Amino acid sequence: MSEIPESLKYSEEHEYIGPTDADDEVIVGITDYAQGELGDVVYVELPAPGDTFRRMDVFGTIEAVKAVSEMYSPVSGEVLAVNEAIDEDPALVNSDPYGAGWMVRFKVEDASELEELLSADAYRLLIEE
């Protein structure tokens, strides 16, 4: 069974959105379920700090042994930081998606977009379909 932490929010595109110490900043990565479906991740292309995205813009691509997938920005905002470690070791996305395998830290432009994200329960329902 995939791990779906209660403390996080989720998008229908299988990203998680986690809190930080700042109210308007979030951590984004892909869920445990998503990494399991993708299989071994071999390359992750991330944006650069300072890039801005609208909700549902493609902010990066993830290449697994099977296929290349795009990642969609779950919120509108600016990239504050990206996880350099997964450039060196993309397997972190598989081994620790909610921890060392995080991808991007966003400054959220419109807090109301966070309200539209899925809860852990709602996300569980989505993947059980």
Place this chain on the structure above:
Amino acid sequence: MPEHEVVRHYTEISLKNHHVDRALYPLGSCTMKYNPKVNEQMARLSGFAGLHPFAPAEAAQGALGLMHELGELLCEVAGMDSISLQPAAGAQGELTGVLLMRAYHRARGDEGRRRVLIPDSAHGTNPATVALAGFEVVELRSNEAGRLDLDSLRSVLDADVAGLMLTNPNTLGVFESEILEISELVHGSGGLMYMDGANLNALMGIARPGDMGYDIVHLNLHKTFSTPHGGGGPGAGPVAVKARLAPFLPTPGLKKEGESYALDWDRPESIGKIHGFYGNFGVLVRAYTYLRMLGRDGVRETAEAAVLNNAYMSARLEERFPLPYGRGMHESVYSGAELKRRTGVKTLDVAKRLLDYGFHAPTIYFPLIVSEALMTEPTETETREELDRYADALIAIADEAEHDPELVTGAPHATPVTRLDEGRAGRRLDVRWSFDNDA
């Protein structure tokens, strides 16, 4: 060094690899049939092997004659009028074909056709080719039977569509039985029909792409016509077309004048050269040999046996590995999704474990529309005993997944190298011999 030491060295190296001379090679969509040794003997005849590529046509009549005759045979199999033997592989054949499409529309002053349609089951080279040729890819849905969805097709057909690329049978092994209606729709809106001929092994001698309404088809000699796939090449992907596209084929063409053969450079509307000289000539000799050995009936029997072998394989496996789109013709796409849900063992693990049983892995995770896809194409050249050995191995692995999943997820165990970190292998490729390792 004595001769036998050298022989042993190379024999040992050859056994570290898997090849079709060792055992069944079940990659689907790739048609890894046995490559008869007589092909090699013919390609090594000194008149062919020693021929200089700059030899004048008068001194190369045998080679030109062989190419001309091979072209005619392939056109007959494809139901087409003209052919170029130049492209070096399927993917390059696709590019040639899509450039032909572009040249055709341009010559008619029909410049607005920017989009090429491709079903969601297609091989990755199809959209890649279309993008490389400067067109825009439009993805079409497959329906529940695994066939192109006609409503999806109708909804996008427009004056900006250059053509449709459709593999038949498609990459699920399913025959596009509505192909005549599809061709009519595409032609009706001014587009062209391209067939990716990778799966011709299911049809040759029985049904012809040209009769289905296709205008362009590439044939993979290294699949259907028993030439080696090589270590990434060389192969050959000749492109055959209907007469209205012939003026655009690559230069030089071949022509027969009386009893002699000549290169034909006089093609003002040609898309130009696609490959150095005349393509991979040695591969053409092998394919020609294959066709002449089979003859007309043999070609048909080959396709029939390929379909029969796959029906047998599907019947043996479908209980343990379900077929979401049913049994295919020459290949079937099984799903490991149920196995993964129950045991945590993925299709990737099953494929790795097959190596321990002495087989090459099948094609996995393609086509993308089947979850945990495992695609197997047994080909006509395998005996029933060998088919059983492979089916038994897959069933044994499904049992292992139930009782001892770690045995499978940790595989392979018996190969010269075990499970690789594919991420790191891709980024830090290390294939150079280091003398420090010389223990």
